[in-house]
Amino acid sequence: MKRAKIVQLLKSETPMDEVLIKGWIRTRRDSKGFSFIEVNDGSCLKNIQIVADSSLSNYADIARLSTGSAVIISGKLVESMGAGQKWEVPADRVEIVSLAPDSYPLQKKRHTDEFLRTIAHLRPRTNKYGAAFRIRSELSYAIHKFFRDRGFKYIHSPIITGADCEGAGELFRVTTLSLENMPKKDGMADYSQDFFGTEANLTVSGQLSAEMFALALGDVYTFGPTFRAENSHTSRHVAEFWMVEPEMAFCNLEGNMDLAEEIIKYLTAFILDESIEDLELFAKFVDKSLMSTLENIASSDFERLPYKSAVEILNKSGKKFEYDIAFGKDLQAEHERYLTEQHFKKPIIIFDYPKNIKPFYMRLNDDDKTVAAMDVLVPKIGEIIGGSQREERLDVLEKRMGAMGLPKNNYWWYLDSRRFGTVEHSGFGLGFERLLMLVTGISNIRDVIPFPRTPDSIEF
Ligand code: 4AD
C-alpha cells in the first residue's frame, strides 16, 4: 500500500480502497462506539478525519491518543457523511508510533508569536507556521522557475569571502585562530597565521561573484544565505537572511528596474495561484487586507521616481518624522513607508540616490552627485529590493574606491572585469524574508525564517 499525502487525498475525485497515512494527531473526539481523529501530515493546512471504530483491537489505546502523537493509519477514503469535510478515512488499522504527553506545549488554543518564538523547534507544527513555511518553500521554487524561464543561470557564490561587498563593515569574522591566545604582529592580530592566510568573513552579498559570472554567462542569479552583523533590533532585520541576486550583462538601470518590478509581480501572482489555502489563513488571522494588498501589487504599475523627488514629497508632506530628511541623507523606514503606504499607496522604485550614501560599485551619474541606484519599496515593509547599475568604467571605479579608502589590491580580480571586455551591467538583491513578510502579512521577520539569528539570540 502506497503512502499518500493528505494534500493529495483531499483533492481526490474518487473514493479509494486503500490508503496509508502517516502523521500526527491534532485532535481526538470520542463518540459512542468510535472516535474521530484529526490527523495532519504537514503537506497542507487541512487535516484528514479518521474514524476509529471501537472494534479495532487497540481501541483502548486509540481512545487515549493525545495531541501531537504520531500515528500510521491504513483504511479507505470514503465520502464523509458529516458536514465540514468531503472525505474521511474509516481506519482498518491505527498504529501508534509514539505518544506526546500532556506536557506537549502545543495544546489546542492560540499561542502568541512571542511564545512560539521560544519554542521555534515546535512552531512549524502549528497551522500558522506550517503555512508560512510551506509558502517559503513554494516561493523558493518560484524564484528558480522565474529565472530559468527567462534564461538566467544559477550561480553558487561563496559563503566565506575576503571582500566586504557593501562596505558597511557589518561582517562576521571567520577564523580558526585562538581568540584567547591570538597571534600578534606589531600589536595587531596576525591573520597571516589564520586558516586562509588572511582575514575572512561571512558574505554580506553574493553580488561581486555574480558580476563576474554575468560577464561570462550573460544573465545569472544567486540565491543563498547572507550575513550581517548589524546591531539592529527591528522587526525587519536578522543577522542571517537569504537574498536573491540577479545580475545582467548589457543592462542599464531601467532594465534592472523592469526586472525588479516583474519578479515581485510574478512571485505575488504565483503564490496567489499556488498557495491560496495557506494565504487565506493569513488573510483571516494575521492581516485582513492581505488579499487586496497582494492583488494591488500583482496588478499595479510601480511608481518610479528619483530620490530628489522623493525628498521633495517628504518635505512637502507636512508630516512630522522622527528623522529629518534632506538631500544627501538616507531615507529611514518611516520615510519609505510614508511614500509607499500613504502617498502612492502601491510599490514604488526610487532611483538616483546621492553617491555618499551608497556603496562603491554603483555607477556614477553625469551629475557627479548621484549614482544609478534603485530601491523597491512596498507597503508595510519599506525596502524589499536594493540594486544598481554597476560602475563599468575602470578609471571611474578606481577613483571612487580610492576616495572611499578601499584596498585596491584586495579587489584586483573585480577590477580585472573592467579591464577585459567591460560592459554596462546591472543587478539587485531581493530580501527573501522581506518578500515572505509581504506575501503573508507577518509583521516580524523572526517569524518567516525557521530559526532566526538576531543580536543576543542563537538558540536552536
Ligand atoms: O540593499 P542591500 O544591502 O543590497 C545588497 O546587498 C546588494 N549587494 C544587492 C545587489 O545589488 N546584488 O540588500 C538587499 C536586500 C534589501 O533590500 C533587503 O530586502 C534585504 O536584502 N536585507 C535584509 N533582510 C533581512 N535582514 C537584514 N539585515 C537585511 N539587510 C538587507
Ligand code: MG
Ligand atoms: Mg539597501
